């Protein structure tokens with residue numbers, strides 16, 4: 407029977423000929439990802455009677471959520487994690503400053519086509535950009551995998567999004583993703599496997615494709631997948647940690663839902679407070695005063711994102727009484743941005759550059775807003791309280807729009823500067 | 824599994840984990856027993872002090888969307904909430920509920936019928952909700968999941984499996 411990506415890969419992993427949506431399978435993942443939550447997961451693992459992890463090589467432990475530690479309590483959390491990885495012989499450990507877990511997982515060749523990645527972070531679907539089946543899970547389930555090496559998964563229904571044509575100049579995959587989320591709403595792909603097809607997707611660089619798979623968490627998706635092509639294989643050439651066996655869906659597979667978009671009709675979009683699906687065209691939100699602009703996160707903190715912002719900021723200054731925070735998504739991005747001169751552009755424009763990690767994305771540190779303030783951010787989430795105080799507003803947009811807004815002091819299109 | 828019976832706390836659609844358990848506590852409040860006092864802090868300040876064991880939350884669609892933080896389930900299971908009935912659940916939240924042996928029941932018709940504050944009973948084994956408007960049935964859990972549920976959650980379940988391994 408013709409199968410979607412999710413059906414095919416889960417059947418293969420479960421050692422079955424075929425599976426159907428709704429079926430529960432037990433599988434052993436190839437990679438399991440945890441971040442600063444590794445310490446509490448370790449606590450759960452011990453409560454389960456766990457001593458040695460099932461397979462240390464399955465683990466990727468990447469510290470990013472509150473790094474470097476903003477308080478003694480956070481530092482203690484990191485200390486426990488370092489001790490844990492040493493004791494358990496976990497090799498794939500990335501300490502503070504290496505970058506955001508989803509970005510580092512991809513860069514370090516640990517997210518591979520045809521493999522299953524489970525992460526105790528809701529944006530784990532990000533790794534689907536490499537053609538992996540990547541889904542977020544809870545802490546207790548993660549601890550259980552550490553112990554017994556297996557977990558139950560429900561085979562998801564699949565949603566196929568086909569995007570034809572070409573994105574206009576100044577329109578990014580962030581705008582495409584926000585358009586789709588605005589149309590489908592926050593629960594539009596609940597429990598589903600979202601596949602991206604079409605020439606507009608193939609045209610995108612990997613960094614922009616990752617914005618798509620990353621943001622599908624905001625539509626409730628279990629995982630998101632882009633069929634790997636030469637761009638992926640080239641990227642993995644010197645990075646892949648092992649051989650991989652690519653999985654493609656059958657062309658005649660049955661999808662629960664199929665939707666089509668014309669890339670040429672997508673315009674710059676902004677997600678307004680306090681939900682990601684509260685999406686409006688940029689033209690309708692222009693002029694809203696902002697206090698802070700934040701460029702970074704696993705959604706849009708990669709080199710092209712920084713490049714797009716630097717192009718806007720080149721020779722310009724951030725508006726008076728405004729702040730701009732820049733956080734490269736990883737050490738690799740940081741270094742490349744430095745070599746390309748973007749960091750100098752940011753500094754001269756008056757921005758603050760901080761070390762790779764999540765920064766203020768979830769309100770931990772490095773530029774959280776004050777009560778009553780308005781932020782515009784390249785992140786993936788704008789829920790009430792997300793950046794630290796529920797008495798603040800967060801708008802989400804593409805890197806160039808965030809940079810233009812920093813210059814204008816209000817939400818603005820780069821074309822109007 | 825005993826019958827569940829309690830007072831209903833009813834909320835709307837797309838209630839996210841940031842309002843169920845605020846992100847700012849995720850690395851500062853680590854003891855499960857301390858979590859109930861922050862439950863729904865940004866949504867309903869009355870909830871944490873008023874909730875009684877066995878009470879029920881009735882939510883709209885996509886309950887528990889957003890961050891995968893399991894504290895958003897633990898803060899309720901530790902308060903010994905009886906169950907959550909919703910039109911639909913965000914998937915990680917749903918998994919976290921079952922893995923913490925907190926019944927998560929999908930029953931849109933019941934959600935529409937149930938009023939805030941009323942007493943509602945649930946018979947998990949037979950998949951039946953009894954409220955003022957009448958009775959509503961829901962599909963029982965798949966066997967593989969029921970096994971985890973019956974063990975009292977994923978922690979005791981894994982413990983059991985680990986012992987079997989050794």
Ligand code: SF4
Nearest residue numbers: 506703704764767768
């Ligand atoms: S950058 Fe934000 S969304 Fe991404 S992993 Fe970090 S906290 Fe989560």
